[in-house]
Amino acid sequence: MKNIFTYSAAAVLGFGLLTASEADAQQFSKRKKYNTIGFSLNAMNYFGDLVSQTDFTSFRFGATRPNVGINVTRRFYPRISGRLALSYGRITGDDALAASQTDPDAKYRYNRNMNFKNDILEASGVVIFDLIENRNNYLKRPDFVPYVFAGVAGFYHNPKGTKADGTVVPLQPLATEGIKYSLAQFSLPFGGGVRYRINRNFDASLEIGWRKTFTDYLDDVSGTYADPAKLTSPDAVYFGSGITRSVQSPIPGFDGFTSPGSSRRGKDGNDWYIVTGLSLNYILTPKIKNPKFR
DSSP states (O other): HHHHHHHHHHHHOOOOOOOSSSHHHSOOOOOOOEEEEEEEEEEEEESSSSSSEEESOOGGGOOOOOEEEEEEEOOOOOSEEEEEEEEEEEEEEEHHHSTTTTTTTTHHHHOOOOEEEEEEEEEEEEEEEEEEOOHHHHOGGGEEEEEEEEEEEEEEEEEEOOOOOOOHHHHHHHHOOSSOOOOOOOEEEEEEEEEOOSSEEEEEEEEEEEEEOOOSSSSSSSSSSGGGOOOOSSSHHHTTTTTOSSSOOOOOOOOOOOOTTTTTSSSSSEEEEEEEEEEEEEEEEEOOOOOOOO
């Protein structure tokens, strides 16, 4: 299902770029191109090993956290624009809240009792394909335009866990699974939205975007339990050996599930995060040089 989302977005945008023919480029003069600057206020969620269900569509609304961003967009063709954006937000997960001890399929995650929060700084570049074209200038743009987008992004993340006494600990330096992963990663953002014309110079957008990442460590959980004797600090043992009993006691009958080499993950595949929100965009009025007559 995840691959279907990714391939579909790429196919739609690929088709859109092909429709931006040389003829369009010649007819779409500099007078009709323009730039916008925008600010976005978003909600951020994640899909990984610490979610309510192991299905891709699963995320817990109680784990939603804010995300803010700024962007610059350039309109190139009647349907095609390019956008550069910078955003900052947080994702979270907690087995004690997402997994029920009464759910037979969730008891393992409840007993694992891992938690994390991760602040993500993202820089992205995407191509936007409008489903309604505008061959005129910005003054005659449509009032309502649905669109899709896809591109590439780089991000910096730093997962942290919270101990029973409230102490927050960065998890990557602990190597809780015996692996040191990189905090600098990249992703493939794609999604869609609708843009609404407010007045002459302002547009508002409602948008949802998925980020296909290439790491399974947004939540510091990916592989198997490490041998506690090989973990290098008390904090590494605390988060890596399955003793983080901050909220509940373990369910009977799960003895040995944290033995070295036992699976620690709750799903296969890499982690994803999702950004949904509103943006307000201001159109920078193009400067048109009129010909001089003598």
